Amino acid sequence: MAEGLVARLKTSLDKTRRKLLAPLEEAVRFHKKISPEFYEELEEILITSDVGYATTMLLMEKLKAKVRAEKAEDTAVVQSYLHSIIMQVLSAASPPELDGAEPLALLVVGVNGVGKTTSIAKLTEYYREQGKSGLLVAGDTFRAAAIEQLGIWAERIGVGLISHQAGADPGAVAFDGISAANARKVDVVIFDTAGRLHTKVNLMTELKKVHRVISQNLGARKLVNLLVLDATTGQNALEQARVFHEAIGVDGIILTKIDGTAKGGIVLPIVAELGLPIIWLGIGEQTGDLRRFDPQEFATALLAEDDD
């Protein structure tokens, strides 16, 4: 299992890496000496990785300062400079403690189709493997068959499920969920929520209510709000993070679908501009396909020399 995970992550990150690396290496080889044209190409590479214009400019500024300070001339050093700059940006936000003995309530939120339910299944499996007891709460009472989808996962993994019927008030489901979790002394209770576009004021208000219901009935539990973002999303992910953060306070990000060709560069502006830590990466469809985010590794995967 563990080996399979490493291999899978390696292939998926390899894809990510090759995407960014190929043009970067090409640029390094082609230009040799640092020049305005070289910088321009770097900008292009970063932008096409979804890093976004503003953060690209920030990275470039830092890079140029470093180049000036070191009096560097060869493009060959740029890779390692950029690596440490990205590292520095990504390390600025630190994730909350999620592996302690303290009982947890995880509220999982996000726009439609980012992979909330699948991520919940993975999180459940993660805690089950640690020997912790779990409970799922089907808070998506809106989308057709969402409750069934979560129910199937609960059954497969072997944890309890709290659900009402379709169309029920999500706040009421949340209340039952947190009450049941406390009564049963469950280690980790995970709340699924309906996908909602951050632009829908009504739905965001509903989410605030769900959040309030849970946080008022926590008992000794720690509440962690997890925002799920799709790595294929562009600059809009930043907007999503901003609005969800304003609504309920996001404690960390789960970045899904990083196993495609999307480069996930959007995490840079999210950390740099909002200071939200990336906690997990979703890298496949199996319940074991969840991986803790490591800034060092991510920066390396984005930029390092190919080792094979």
Add this chain to the structure above:
Amino acid sequence: MVFSALSEKLQETFRRLRGKGKLGEKDVDEALREVKLALLEADVNFRVVRNFINRVRERAIGQEVMDSLTPGQMVIKIVHQELTKMMGEKAEKLKSSDRPPTVYLLAGLQGAGKTTTAGKLGGLLKNQGRRPLLVAADVYRPAAVKQLEVLGQQLDLPVYSDSGRDPVTIATGGVEKARQTQRDVVIIDTAGRLHVDAELMGELAAIKEAVEPEEILLVVDAMTGQDAVNVARNFHEQLTLTGLILTKLDSDTRGGAALSIREVTGCPIKLIGSGEKLDGIEVFHPERLASRILGMGDVLTLIEKAEANVEAEQAKALFKKIQKDEFTLEDFLDQMRQVQKMGPLDQILGMLPGIKPKQLQGLEFNEKSMKHLEALIQSMTPEERRTPQIINASRRRRIAKGAGRSVQEVNRLLSQFEQSKKMMKQLGKAGKGGLPKLPFW
């Protein structure tokens, strides 16, 4: 609203340009740099942006513009034309087979909105008098079949599924079923898959071969970033797509994917989806969208929507009332109900020319607030509904009590009423000369 950020930036750039009597190369370049930035921030593919800028620049510094009396507006016109061209010039309809049933195959990444789109498309075709059958060929995602079945129930459409079978067998079975039951359109929903997953892509190719679909439609989330182009290109190479459906256009995405995919794959965007309601799907009109992006409004779509939902007689009567300044709170309620039938208020207003995306923020009505509105207005006396000016503090308290809402809500309703009265008067004035006036040319 979709594209709002892009729209805002471009409009600001052009506002400055419009004022100029003469345009030098430098002015054009400066404006285009900002356009380029706005497009990049909107996730438009890097290469597409570069080509676009080059094309606009070539035309903008040509004679056509320099000789014009209003060079700024000429440049905007060129950008509008090129934007339209980039998105595919004119609306493209879904093809129908000569030998029914016509088969539409939906494909895409996970979470793009395929199942919802399958339902919406079924509803759209049903409204056009067709007899669609939905086929649930997503055997991987838990409860995906159930989801389509629920949608089918809501739309009163049959759903074919065959649990335990492989997707190819289900797809062919679905087409056979349609033949037997005289359904003339088959919409096949497939599992979400990554374009780099060879095995699952092979499965799609096998479905394609087995059922020979008339259209293979890639469902794309409008919020997708720079990778949209890679995804679309990969699907296109392996399946030869016939068109695209963009989803989640009700987000505030800058929609760059929409602007790039067509250019890179050559596949037309045929439909756009927005909202979670099952009628949230419409034919894609590149020209209209370009207008919306540049802040020129989309009066055509608005008129179509109005025609489909508002009864002509009622509209005429209302129009008279507005002109005579006899618009009452009762009319307001009627109006709200009618507008609601046309779609979410922010989307409707977004189609009006000259409305800035910022003005639409927070404008959202749902059925619940509609009910509250009704309760409030119904708690007023007939006199109060006709002359809201007489509603003083004590009346406000009474109305609030009667409706079971707060006094603040009464206040909000009254100010909303005043505002829409003003707005409608404005529109009414413009309406005398035909269409509302466009902000430029």
